[in-house]
Amino acid sequence: MASFSKRKRKSLEAACAFFPDDTEAAFRKARSESQDTHSAPSKIWQKCGDGFQELSTATSEGSSVKKLSTVRQLLPSKAKLKCQENQMESDFSWSSSESDGCDGEPSSALLKPQTDTMFTTRNKVIVNSYSKYLHMMSNLRRDCNYSDDEFHVIEWDNESEQGNEKFQNCDSMAEISDTDSVLESPAAQCEKHLPCDTAEVNTDAEISDYSSDGDATLISSLENNSEMTMIQRRNVSMSASDWIKSAQALLQTPKKQGEMVYKTPEDSAKKKKRFVRGGLAEQLNRLQCRERSAISFWRHQYFSNRKDCSGQPGVLSLKVLKICEECSMQIALCQLLEKLSVDNSLLQEVEFKVLFTKATASLLKVKPGDHVHIHPPWKKIIIPGETCPVIINTYFSQKVLQEERETAVPTQKLVTEKKPPPPLLLAFNLMENKGYLFSTSEYQVPSSVTGSHLKLPDSQKIGPVCDSLLEAIESYAVTGSSTFDVKAVVQRVYILHLKQSPYQKLSKHSFISKAQASSQDRFTDRLCVLVQDVYGIFSEVQLPFSYFSKGSLLYYCSKWEGKLCIFNDIKVLQRTTRARSTGLFILIDNLWPPLVPLKVHGNSPYPQDASMTSSQYLYKDNTTLSAPCFCYILSTCRVDDAVKVLKDTVSDLYLPPVIHRLREILENDFGNRVCSFSAFVMYSRLQSHYLVQNESWLFVTDSYLQSSNENKQRIPKVVAVCVTTSCVIDAELTKAVQNSAPCELLFKDAVIDNGVIMCVERTVLQKETVPSSEEIKSLELLSGPLSLDELGSTTVANSICTVKGTISGVDENSAYSWPVCDNCGNDELEQAQKDPDFLFCLSCRRVVTKPTVRMQLEIFLNCSFDSQATVKMKLQQVTIEMLLGSTSSNEQGYEVEQVLGKELGPLCCFVHTITRKPALWIGLEEINI
Amino acid sequence: MTLVLPAVAKEILGDVKKAYEETSKIPDELLLALKFVFGPIVLLALDLVDQRAVTNVTSPSGRKVFQVLGSSGRLYTCYVACLYCPCPAFAFSVLQRNDGLLCKHILATLLSEAMGLCQTAAVSDQQMTEILLEKEED
Structure with a gap:
């Protein structure tokens, strides 16, 4: 309020002091202006110009500093003036809006005061302040001899107003000011430069805009002393008319607005967004800003x-x-x-x-x-x-x-041909020209896609094939083709005991039905190959069943292992990791690092002729390479011919299994790694492992173990090898092991787990077909009686040994005998109906005249190594007969006392149980070797 | 005249890929070329690239799609060989008005792919099916 009233007083000062008689006429004029606004501006401006012309004269004639200061408020440099001092400009500003041709609003504002006569004078003052201001300007010269009395009049006028009136007045002022700000958009542009937020200031800015061209001299001259005035007078009179021109020119604001349209379109899309620091978006944003201002600047220049x-x-x-x-x-x-x-x-x-x-x-x-x-x-x-x-x-x-161009070109309507929208098919597939994707750059389209593959002769089929498993897999995923061909070196060939379904789904839901599915799952054996490409990447390829009909594992091992082969029509079954497939990675680790330099992905093609001269693309030191952490499980869609040997020579990449001596394996800590060895199986406890979920045991030895010095402790003469159910041993081999012991076997890639040699899923057991000369020697050595360790306090369970001792007791509960058919060995015998003295075999369907008597006897032995130990041994028929044969028998059986105290052994036996607490208890079973 | 814009776009994207492979940077000139061809969406797409919002999703069957995490937090599925995005901008600007070649999500996918800045994820075939069929998560 205070500021308003103060402003008002100022305004009145200006208005009433200089033009007390003018108000009436000015108001009338304003009303007429509202009806005919178009004629008004030019008049006003002319008047304004006159005012300035006269102004300089007035100054020269010694006008008061006070008046000058009023004028100085118009200076552009005085933008920092306080609001209250700008009252006059405020009025000026409103009027100047008329000069923009926007007369609608001001006229309505003008009508308002007329409704209330009480405020007429005051409103007149406000409304016509612009014209009065012009008068004031012109009177600056004329009223050089103004009196203080006139100021008193103002004071009086000001004091006469009542608070309410004042308030009303301010309202109407505010209205006018509002109108101002709306109408004067060009002025509003400058608003931000001014400290005052009221709309009046806009006018000041506007005036400063107009005056800034040629008026600097004029205004500054007002500040100077009278000595300068004569020169200035000339300047001013010229500049004032210039000023009118420039003002009129610049009043054509729409043109200026039009230029804003040309700003770059990003303005609208610009968001106050924070980008990742140092990111590409930030980089572009910076560039865009720079570019935008460059474009605006250039366009400004151009226009x-x-x-x-x-x-x-x-x-x-x-x-x-x-x-x-x-x-x-x-x-x-x-x-x-x-x-x-x-x-x-x-x-x-x-x-x-x-x-x-x-x-x-x-x-x-x-x-x-x-x-x-x-x-x-x-x-x-x-x-x-x-x-x-x-x-x-x-x-x-x-x-x-x-302009000089011939005007023959007809001014036809500009019709631009609009192209149809580009297809949604990815026209700029980056994979198309992905040079590194296929390092051989001669990637063959999979035959399943072209369909022409099958017709080609074999020689043409072996064309350039991708040498990288990863790239082939990647391209297969990208191109969406069903299969791919790849070449790689076969490191191992083995049989996997797999479920009927080719691979386990990764789906979350698959485990739900796993329990019930497992009972129904049919396991099948699949021939698999572990391959490695020139980049060192491993994959396991599962081959179709049909391969078994053509040859044994041994056949394929000798055919493929170590050779560079092409795998046709391959598809990916699964990507597996260390955690998922421990067994596979134990094997892969054993083949890592490769001994030859590996090719690096993304570089030039692998030298085809193995002359690795361009070795800059190869890893020089494979030991620094980290072992693979993933492996793809692949399969082929081909029933046959899925694998083709490209070169019949063994590849440099191939790492054949290193055959160790059993003794080396036992003496050295192999950790959780694979080992390969050749050994004689002395005794086997093989299970039909498809049915019984128990592991089998093979007891193996070699000539070195057999000939080892007794004194050397901890090295057994015979080593037990556990064959897990996942290890596939074909029937032929099983038969050979069981029947013709000792038979020599090659154990490839067995695993040592906690000191126990295990044959697991990728271990290959192979009958040594051609024994080496060394082995022939050892075979001769083994032709004599095999030596076993003696049962002792250090004997462990699941081992074989010899035992010697005296019979200290007989387990009477387990001692019995029963008749079996002498022909078939069947114990299902019935009393013959015709002759009750004879038995009838149900399986042979004949009367058994002389049944064989089978006997079972378990005895307790007193052994020399520990008199306290309980050693229970199940004897074989032969031993029982030998024991009992020397004693007399009667109808009821044998006397226990006749057996006790007899010396027994040395006998070969299998240690199935050893309990050390509370006392040593050993369960033995006599075996035949 | 055949369509010029897709060819230009491909060329520039190829240059981006090459430049990024060689220097791990994109020169200013290329960024401005991108902006010229694709318009204001480049800035937004590059922001998505910076935020590693594009994930390359693969399944054992070999299918592959891209998922772009939009600024709104929604996942948009874009495809390897097809310019399609389920976002409203694509529907309006590309399909309806034919103003642009693609939306920011597709551009972000192309740029991420070109620069090798895609995140990767492996899903099961079942999940891939759900993604491709645009099954809404309950």
């Missing part, structure tokens, strides 16, 4: 002075031949006009396709036949397969106005 830039270096001077539109982008086929303007070496072509963004196009409005200058930095792009290059970044484009 202010349309000069001909054709001679400038780097400017493309083009003639538009044809225009079409693609996705809001204009594409103009242009012809180069002036070759010399650009570097000739850069532009050999004559025709170009120039892209214009929507904004540039709307600005240029080019049509065929137009001449266009494109300023740098434009960018040329050559598209393979296209004759003319494409020019982009054409922000700095300029249409050349050609």
Whole structure:
């Protein structure tokens, strides 16, 4: 309120002090202005100009400093003036809005005071303050001898107003001011430069805008002393008229607004967004800002002075031949006009396709036949397969106005051909030209896609095939083809005991039905190969069942192992990791690191002829390479011919199993690694492992163990090898092991787990077909009686040994005998119906006249190594007969006492149980070796 | 005249890929070229790239799609060989108005792929089916 009233007083000061008699006329004038506003501005401005003309004279005649200071408020440099001091400008500002031709609102504001006569005078003062202000300006000269009394009049007037009136007055003022701010958009532009937020200040800014051209001299002259006035007077009179002109010129604000449209379109899309620090978006944002201001600046320059830039270096001077539109982008086929303007070496072509963004196009409005200058930095792009290059970044484009051009070109309506939308098919598939994807760059389209593969002769089939498993798999995923071909070295061939389903699904839900499915699952044996490519990547390829009909595992081992092969029609079953497939990775670890340099992905093709001269693409030191952490499980769609041996020579990449001596394996800590060895199986406890979920045991030895010195402790003469159910041993081998012991076997890639040699899923047991000369020697050595360790306190369970001792007791509960058929060994015998003295065999369907008596006897032995130990031993028939044969028998059986105290042994036995607490208890079973 | 814009776009994306492979950076000139061709969406797409919002999803069957985590937190599935995105901008700007070649999600996918900045994820075939069929998560 206070500020308002103060402002009011000021206004009245100005209004009433100088033009007490003017108010009436001025109000009338204002009303007429509201009806005929178009004539008003020019008059006002002329008057204003007169005022300035007179003003300088007044100054020269010694006007008061006070008056000058009032005028000085109009200075642009006085923008920092306080609001209250700007009251006069406020009135001025409102009136000046009329000069913009916006008369609607002010007139309504004018009508308002008329409704209430009480405020008429006051409103008149406000409404007409502009014209009064002009009068004031003109009177600056005239009223050089103004009196203080006139100021008193103001004071009186001011004091006479009542609070309520004041308030009303302020309201109407505010209204007017509001109107101001709405109507005077150009002035509003300058608003931010001023400290005051009231609308009056806008006017000040506006005035400063107008006066800034030529009035600096005028205004500054007002501040100077009278000595300068004569010169200034001339200057002022000239500048004032100039000022009117410039003001009138600049009042054409729409043009100025029009230029704003040309701002780059990003303005609207710009968001106050924070980008990742140091990221690409930040980089582009920075560039965009720079570019945008460069474009605005350039356009400003261009529109202010349309000069001909054709001679400038780097400017493309083009003639538009044809225009079409693609996705809001204009594409103009242009012809180069002036070759010399650009570097000739850069532009050999004559025709170009120039892209214009929507904004540039709307600005240029080019049509065929137009001449266009494109300023740098434009960018040329050559598209393979296209004759003319494409020019982009054409922000700095300029249409050349050609007055001299023949006007024969008809002013036809500009119709731009609009191209259909580009297809949604990915036209710029980056994979297309992915040079590194197929390092051999001769990747063959999988035969399943072309369909022509099967017809080709074998020699042609072995064409260039991807040598990288990963790339083949990747491309297979990308291209969506069903299979791929790849070449790799076969490291191992083995049989896996797999479920009928080719692979376990990774689905979350698969485990739910796992329990119930496992009982129904049918296991099948699949021939598998572990392959490695030249990049060192491993994969396991599962081959179809049909392979078994052609040959045994041994056959395939000798055919493929170590050879570089091509695998046809391969598909990916699963990607597995260390955690998922421990067994597979134990084997892979054993083959790592490779002994030959590996190729690095993404570099030049692998030297085909193995002359690794370009070794910069190869890992020189494989020991620094980390072991693979994943492996793809692959399968083939081919029933046969899935694997083709490319080279019959063994590859350098192949790491054959290192055959160790059993003793080395036992003495050295192999950790959780694989080992291979050759040994004689002395005794086997093989289970039919498909049915019984127990592991089998093989007891093996070799000549070194057999001949080892007794004194050397901890090295047994016979080693137990556990054969897990996952290890597949074919029937032939099982038969050989069981029947013709000792038979020599090669154990490939067995695992040592906690000191126990285990045959697991990828261990291959193979009968040694041709024993080496060394082994022949050992065979001779083994032809004598095999030596076993004696049962002792250190004997462990699941071992075989010899035992010697005296019989200390008989387990009477387990001692019994029963008759069996002497022909078939069947114990299902019935009393013959015809002759009750004889038995009838149900399986042979005949009367058994002389049944064989089978006996079972378990005895307790007293052994020399520990008299306290309980040693229970199940005897074989032969031993029982031998024991009992020396004693007399009666109808009831044998006397226990006759057996006790007898010396027994040495006998070969299998230790099935050892309990050390509370006392040593050993369970033995006599075996035949 | 055949369509020029897709060819230009491909060329520039190829350059981006090459430049990024060689220097792990994109020169200013290329960024501005990208902006010229694709318009204001480049900035947004690059922001998505910076945020590693694009995931390359693969399944054992060999199918592959891209999932882009939009600024709204929604996942958009884009495809390897097809310019399609379920976002509203694509529907409006590309399909309806034919103003642009693609939306920011597809561009982010292409750029991430070109620069090798895609995250990777392996899903089961079942999950891939759900993604491809755009099954809404309950």
